[in-house]
Amino acid sequence: MQIFLFDSLSRKKREFIPLDNDNIRIYACGPTVYDYAHIGNARMAVVTDLLVRTLQTLYKNVTFVSNITDVDDKIIKAANASKKPINEITSKFQKIYEEDMENLGVQKPYKQPKATDHINEMIEMIESLIRNDCAYISEKNVLFNVRKYKFYGCLSRRSKDEQIAGSRVEVANYKKNAEDFILWKPSKDNEPGWNSPWGKGRPGWHIECSAMSKKCLGLPFDIHCGGVDLTFPHHENEIAQSCSSISPNSEPNSFCNYWFHNGFVTASGEKMSKSLGNIKLVNEILKKYDGSIIRFSLLTSHYRQPLDWSEDILKQSKKTLIKFKRIIESSEPIDSANNPKIRKYFDDFLNAIYDDLNTPKALGILNKWFEVIKKSRSTEKQYILASIIKGLEILGVNLTKIKPTLSQVDNTLQSRILKMINERDEARQNKDFKKADIIREKLKNLDIEIEDTVKGTIWRKND
RNA sequence: GGUGCGGUGGCGGAGAGGCUACGCACCGGCCUGCAAAGCCGAGUACACCGGUUCGAAUCCGGUCCGCACCUCCA
Numbered sequence: 067m068q069i070f071l072f073d074s075l076s077r078k079k080r081e082f083i084p085l086d087n088d089n090i091r092i093y094a095c096g097p098t099v100y101d102y103a104h105i106g107n108a109r110m111a112v113v114t115d116l117l118v119r120t121l122q123t124l125y126k127n128v129t130f131v132s133n134i135t136d137v138d139d140k141i142i143k144a145a146n147a148s149k150k151p152i153n154e155i156t157s158k159f160q161k162i163y164e165e166d167m168e169n170l171g172v173q174k175p176y177k178q179p180k181a182t183d184h185i186n187e188m189i190e191m192i193e194s195l196i197r198n199d200c201a202y203i204s205e206k207n208v209l210f211n212v213r214k215y216k217f218y219g220c221l222s223r224r225s226k227d228e229q230i231a232g233s234r235v236e237v238a239n240y241k242k243n244a245e246d247f248i249l250w251k252p253s254k255d256n257e258p259g260w261n262s263p264w265g266k267g268r269p270g271w272h273i274e275c276s277a278m279s280k281k282c283l284g285l286p287f288d289i290h291c292g293g294v295d296l297t298f299p300h301h302e303n304e305i306a307q308s309c310s311s312i313s314p315n316s317e318p319n320s321f322c323n324y325w326f327h328n329g330f331v332t333a334s335g336e337k338m339s340k341s342l343g344n345i346k347l348v349n350e351i352l353k354k355y356d357g358s359i360i361r362f363s364l365l366t367s368h369y370r371q372p373l374d375w376s377e378d379i380l381k382q383s384k385k386t387l388i389k390f391k392r393i394i395e396s397s398e399p400i401d402s403a404n405n406p407k408i409r410k411y412f413d414d415f416l417n418a419i420y421d422d423l424n425t426p427k428a429l430g431i432l433n434k435w436f437e438v439i440k441k442s443r444s445t446e447k448q449y450i451l452a453s454i455i456k457g458l459e460i461l462g463v464n465l466t467k468i469k470p471t472l473s474q475v476d477n478t479l480q481s482r483i484l485k486m487i488n489e490r491d492e493a494r495q496n497k498d499f500k501k502a503d504i505i506r507e508k509l510k511n512l513d514i515e516i517e518d519t520v521k522g523t524i525w526r527k528n529d
Numbered sequence: 530g531g532u533g534c535g536g537u538g539g540c541g542g543a544g545a546g547g548c549u550a551c552g553c554a555c556c557g558g559c560c561u562g563c564a565a566a567g568c569c570g571a572g573u574a575c576a577c578c579g580g581u582u583c584g585a586a587u588c589c590g591g592u593c594c595g596c597a598c599c600u601c602c603a
Contacts, residue, residue, distance in 0.1 A: 077533095095603080103603095110603045140601065224532060224599070271601080293603030294534085300602095329534080330597065337597075366552085367542065372535070372596065382541070382553050392567095418543095426543050430551035440568080499562055506564075517565045 067413070069124060069420045071117075071289070072370060074297065074325040075221055075318060079422055082121075084288055085323060090121050090128045091287035093279040093322070095296055096178070098135040099159035100144040103166050104338060105346040105364075105375050106293065106331040112361050112462075113328045113369040113423070114291045115172040119460055120419055131282040132175040133275060134160055136182050137268055142257055152258060166348040169357035171462040179278040181269070185260045187277040188269045191311050192249045200310040201249055204240040206265055208250040212243055215306040216315050221325065222298035247303050249273050272303040279322075280308065290322040294329055301325065328369045335374055346375055358463045359384045365425040365461055384468070390432075391465045393439060394455060400448050407446075411435065411453040419460060432457050475527055483514055487523050490516075 069082040084090050094114045097107055114132070121128045135141075136156040145152045164174075192208055195201035200214040212218050248270035253259030259266040279287065285308065292301060309316035330337070333344040351360055363383040367373050418428035435454055439447045458465065475483070490505040509516055509525070516525045 097603080098601090106603045108603090138601085143601095222532070222598080295598065295602065297533085298598060299600090328603075330603075332596075335596075337602095339602090370534085371542085374541095376541095378553085379541070386552065424543075426541095426551080430543065433551055494562080497562075503563070515565070518561085519566080 067124070067416065067420055069120065070422050071324055071326060072422050074294075074327045080324065082288075082324065084125065085286065087125065088127060090125045090289075091283040092118065092121075092128065092130045092289045092291065093275070093283055093287060094130070094132040094175075094291035095275055095293075095300065096132040096134050096175075097163055098138050098140055099156045099163060100138070100141040101159060102347045102349050103163050104331075105348060105351065105360075106338060107163075108166070108170055108348045108360065109331050109364050109369075109373065110291070110293050110328050111167050111172045112170055112364045114326075115462060116365065116369075116419075116423055116425070116460075117289070117291065117326065118173065119462060120423060123416065123460065129177075129283065130173075130175045131177045131179065131279065133278050134178055134180045135274060136160070136180050137258060137274075138181075138271065146256075162349065166352065169352055170348070170361045171357060171464055173462075177282050179282055181274040181278070182258075184274065184278050184281060185269065187281050188273045189250075189260075189262050191273060191277050191280070191307065193263065194311045195249065195307065198310055198314050200306075200314060202242065203264060204242070206252040206267070207240055207248055208264055209241060209246045210249055210303065210306060210310075212245040212247070212306065214314065215310050217309070217318050218245075218306050219302065220318055221302050221305060224298065224302075247272065247299065249307070272300055273307060275300070276304050276308040276311070279304075280311075285312065285322075286320050287322050289324045289326050291326040291328070294327045297327060329372045331373045331375050333375050351380070355380050355384065356468045358465065358468055359387060362387055362461070362463050365463075366429065368426055369423055386433075387463065387465060387468050390436070390454065390458065391468055393436065394451065394465065397448065397451050400452055405449065405452070407449045408452045408456070411450050412456055415453060415457045415460075425461065428457065428461070479512070483509065483512070483525060487516065487525060491523060 070079050071082050072079045092114075094110070097103060114130075118128055118130045134156075136153075141152055141155060145155050148155065168174075192201060195210065196203070196208070201208055201210050203209075250262060250264055250267050250269055250273075252265055252267045257268065259268055279285075279290070290301070290304075305318050305321055308321040309318060312320055331346075332338065333346055336342065336344065338345045348360070359380055363379045364373070366379060366383065415428050415431050418424045418431060421427070432454055435450045439450055439454075442450075486505050486509055490502045493499070493501040493505065506516060513527055514525050515527075516523055
């Protein structure tokens, strides 16, 4: 079985062929830690994590590196606004990010390099670019000369002239060409700065990923991941820098072999933005829904498709997962390790995932199996069930923590509910169904749903 | 203006020339004091207009609409 991935550079689905079978190397542009992570950040992390897990089914060693951007204009702004030191902001939000992602079942990257720990590597790379005549110094800035890289635009497919024509950005007068981008810029007094051959300054945005991917993985590596919005200019510039630092006009694949981009998350069909006030924070959603439900929701559509986020997706996912949880918990577990009978079913699932991570198709297969299990009494059904469990494992969905409800009910309300249920049970025993129904109605008004089972009456709070 | 992605049943969402996924909701039935849950069953679809073909949601041409990027942004 082979894995196929859509490569944004060639815009084709390509079979994944590792550069080194014994070590698969992946890099993903990680978060800028200046605020809470939103659902878009989460999609990127979850999808990349799924890619890693998928590769791990076929390859023993998968080295996944994802950076933390801890020096940036937005961070400086956030620090000034809150009047707190920069590292207090970045360490706080890095911690929150890591906790949130852990809740979503995202495995920790093998390495999580911080930009501020790699200033020297960035300076070295900038020096090599100057040496290779691809960068120039202008008014204490160091800029990359886009005209010196003949493949510039290969990823985003933009011609330079067209770009300039429609550009909304004002061209700084220290640039030779409008598209040239900053590698190093002087720091103002109140900004963080490092000594460099060009004076006290700080790095431009793009150079960090080039420097850290090279340092942590070596060049070239297998797959570079990120959100589609990063295609231009961030990834385009990374290619230009990384390749030009090797030697002028190095081919794009001297940097990395596959480009993996995930689609955007929107809210009510529009981009999440602070001005619209429609940013959905992972931290907030986690208060109401288990991380596995959020993760599952993110996987209900294909990773390259746009995803319009809504509470409906969460509700539906929750239902589906509770359905799976019930059937799994009511069945006897079997040892699933390398059982050929399981393999037979499980390969169907794997094939869907191996086909450019087609999670909706894979989920469809899981649901079909679910139907089979319901109808079948044969021993075959336990193999199918084991396949469902294995499938959910690949998806990184952990059912153990999912409860029918996550809503908090305080003790007073709880005892009140139990009292009412007792009253109702008494009424039912006395065949006073009218009274019983009135009590149920009252509970319903408190958002409490009840269910009479053989084991007695159970209740849950509706979200 | 340029670049890219997309428009599939009430909703979500795969598929990519004949096998018309899948889930949620809805409807009918079983079960139940009644509900709920569970089970059984039915229906509804490929933005529009042309063309190719025995056959198109899928290929070709055109039209309309939506979103994103081109500026920090996952």
